[in-house]
Structures are given as C-alpha cells and as structure tokens.
Amino acid sequence: MSDDGDRLLNLFGLAVALFIVVGVVGVVVAGLGGPSTDVAAAPDATWSLERLNDSHVRLTHQGGEAVPAADLVVTADGVRRRVSWSGVVDDGDTGVVRAGRGVLVQLYWTTDTGERVKLRSWDDT
Incomplete structure (x- = not known):
C-alpha cells in the first residue's frame, strides 16, 4: 500500500x-x-549633442520627423535628466541637460508600450 x-x-x-x-x-x-x-516606428529624426560648459549639454533636433516631447527620455550615465522641451520637438528645437564632462548622454524615444529605443548616444571623452 x-x-x-x-x-x-x-x-x-x-x-x-x-x-x-x-x-x-x-x-x-x-x-x-x-x-x-x-x-x-521610431521617429526618423537627426539629433546633435554638444557641450555648453563643464556641467551642461545641449540636444538639438536637426531635421526629420517631429517628436512629442513626452515620448523623449534623456539620461546621463543612466540617470534620467529633465529637458526643457514641451509640446512637439521639431527641427531647430533645443534642450539642455545637466551632464558633466565624461558623462554618457543618451536620447531615447519611448514606445506606446513603454519600451525605450535609443536614438542617439554621446560622450565627450
């Protein structure tokens, strides 16, 4: 048993x-x-990043599709940074983020499902 x-x-x-x-x-x-x-479906746009001073970087939309500001995320060494964009970011629009020298700055587009797609990556080393 x-x-x-x-x-x-x-x-x-x-x-x-x-x-x-x-x-x-x-x-x-x-x-x-x-x-x-x-x-x-990531937006087809061109972006530039340039150092303004020891502590700030400027991101510029240089042409292509306009992108809703709410869909863009900027990180500095993996930490999300606030950008002064609002509404729709279009050709010639700029934003400034705090990022010291040697810091990796990345620009992402966020999908409807919350997935991040890297649009641009930059560091000044």
Whole structure:
C-alpha cells in the first residue's frame, strides 16, 4: 500500500516539474519574437549633442520627423535628466541637460508600450 502512495507522489512530482518546464519554455519562446512594430516606428529624426560648459549639454533636433516631447527620455550615465522641451520637438528645437564632462548622454524615444529605443548616444571623452 505504501508503494502506491510513493508512486502517486512521484507522478505528482513529475507532473509539477513538467508543468514548470513547459511554462519556462513558453516564456522564453514568447520573448524571442522579432522586434515589435513600435520599435520599427521610431521617429526618423537627426539629433546633435554638444557641450555648453563643464556641467551642461545641449540636444538639438536637426531635421526629420517631429517628436512629442513626452515620448523623449534623456539620461546621463543612466540617470534620467529633465529637458526643457514641451509640446512637439521639431527641427531647430533645443534642450539642455545637466551632464558633466565624461558623462554618457543618451536620447531615447519611448514606445506606446513603454519600451525605450535609443536614438542617439554621446560622450565627450
């Protein structure tokens, strides 16, 4: 009788392990899909970044598609920085961020799903 209980317990353990493996494989396969359509829809715009002084960098939209300011994120060494943009950022619009010398400044566009797409990366080293 205890043999039947052990067999049942072993079958239950096997079923749980199989369920976990199938779940992990499903998650991995789902994450391997191609780039989302949001990434492909990143705005086609040209950006320049230039040092203003020891502590600030200017970002300039130099042409191409206009981009809603709310969709843009700027980081300095991975820390989000506030930019003085509002409304829609278009050709000739500039913004200034605090970033010391040797700091990596990156400009991202944010998709509708919250994914960040890097538009420009710059450092002055």
